Amino acid sequence: MLAEWLDASLEGRAPERGEGHLPGGRFRIAGPGLLELTPTSPSADAPALVLSAGVHGNETAPIELLGECLARLESGGLTLGSPVLVILGNLTAIRAGTRFVETNLNRLFRRGLDAEGEEADRARALMGAVDAFFARHPGRRRLHYDLHTAIRDSQYPRFAVEPHAEAVTPADQWSWLAGADIQAVLHQEGHSWTFSHYSKHYHGAAAFTLELGRVRPFGENDLAPLAPMARLLEALLEDRPPAARPPEAMAFFRVAHELFRRAEAFRLCFADDTPNFTEFAPGTRLAEDAEAGPFTVGDTPLRVVFPNARVEIGARAALLVTAAPPPAGAP
Numbered sequence: 001m002l003a004e005w006l007d008a009s010l011e012g013r014a015p016e017r018g019e020g021h022l023p024g025g026r027f028r029i030a031g032p033g034l035l036e037l038t039p040t041s042p043s044a045d046a047p048a049l050v051l052s053a054g055v056h057g058n059e060t061a062p063i064e065l066l067g068e069c070l071a072r073l074e075s076g077g078l079t080l081g082s083p084v085l086v087i088l089g090n091l092t093a094i095r096a097g098t099r100f101v102e103t104n105l106n107r108l109f110r111r112g113l114d115a116e117g118e119e120a121d122r123a124r125a126l127m128g129a130v131d132a133f134f135a136r137h138p139g140r141r142r143l144h145y146d147l148h149t150a151i152r153d154s155q156y157p158r159f160a161v162e163p164h165a166e167a168v169t170p171a172d173q174w175s176w177l178a179g180a181d182i183q184a185v186l187h188q189e190g191h192s193w194t195f196s197h198y199s200k201h202y203h204g205a206a207a208f209t210l211e212l213g214r215v216r217p218f219g220e221n222d223l224a225p226l227a228p229m230a231r232l233l234e235a236l237l238e239d240r241p242p243a244a245r246p247p248e249a250m251a252f253f254r255v256a257h258e259l260f261r262r263a264e265a266f267r268l269c270f271a272d273d274t275p276n277f278t279e280f281a282p283g284t285r286l287a288e289d290a291e292a293g294p295f296t297v298g299d300t301p302l303r304v305v306f307p308n309a310r311v312e313i314g315a316r317a318a319l320l321v322t323a324a325p326p327p328a329g330a331p
C-alpha cells in the first residue's frame, strides 16, 4: 500500500486506499504527497519525525531511498515505533523531472508567504502539514531530515547543511550523521527559509538538509553508498538507537559569505562542473556582477558550495565556506 501511495503520488492519481494497518501501527494518506505513520504504542521517547524528499523534483535518489524504507516497513521487515510524516515535496516538478516549475520551492518556507504560483501554493500546504503534524505530537522530540541531492560532484558526496535558527542542534545528531556516513557538515550563518530551516526555526526541530549524492533520473541512482543513511532512517522509524560514529569522522564548515546574483550580466569565474567544496586562494576572482561588481576571495581561502550562475536575479548563486571546528559537546 505504501508503494501504491508513492506511485500514485508520483503519477498524479488518487491512491486506492487512504488508510490501513502497518506492522506496529497505521498509515493515513494526509494529502497529495503526504503520508502519516502512527504507531500503536509509541514510547514516550519516540521522536516526531518528518522525512521529506523531492523538494526539488529532479533529485530522485532520496525518493527511491524512502521508497525502499517504506517497502521494508510494509513487508514486516520493520516495525513502526515513531510517529512519522513522509513528504514528497514538489510533485509537479517530480513528475516533470525538473528542479522546480516556476521558482525554487526550497526558499519559500516562511510564514506569511503571500506569493502566488505552483511552488508558493505547495510551500503553504507543506508548512501547514508540518505544523499540524508536530501539533499532534506535543512534548515529543522533533526531527526533520530533508533529503536532497546536488547538481554537481562534491569533495564530500554526502553532506549535511545545518540551518541557522535559535534552536541548538542536539549533540547526538552529529554522531548519528557520522554513523550514517555523512562526510561533512555545513553550518548556515543566516536564515535561509528552506524546508529544514522551517522546522528548526518555527518548531525547534533538530533539522538538516541532507545532500545524498548527485542529481540522477529515476532508475539511474546507485543507492549502495546510502545504505548507512537507510539504516539511520529505519532506526528512527522503529524508535531504535541509531548507529553512531565519532563526529570527528566528519569535516565541519561554516558559511562565510552568501553570493547573490544581482544583475542579468552575472557570471561565475570557474568551470560549471567545479565540485562542491573546491577551495579558491586569496585574490581569486569568483564572480562578476554588473550591479554588485566583482567578488574576490579575501585573506582567507574560500570553498564554494552550490555554485549556480543560472539562478533568478536576487537568488543565491553560491555559498562560500571556511573550515569550522567540530561542535562543542559533540559526544
Ligand SMILES: O=C(O)CCC(=O)N[C@@H](CCC(=O)O)C(=O)O
Pocket: 056, 106, 107, 148, 149, 150, 151, 152, 161, 192, 194, 209, 306, 307, 308
Ligand atoms: O546542487 C545545488 O546547487 C543545489 C542542491 C540543493 O538543492 N541544495 C539545497 C540546499 C539548501 C540549503 O542551503 O540548506 C538548495 O539549494 O535548496
Ligand SMILES: [Zn+2]
Pocket: 055, 056, 059, 148, 149
Ligand atoms: Zn535540492
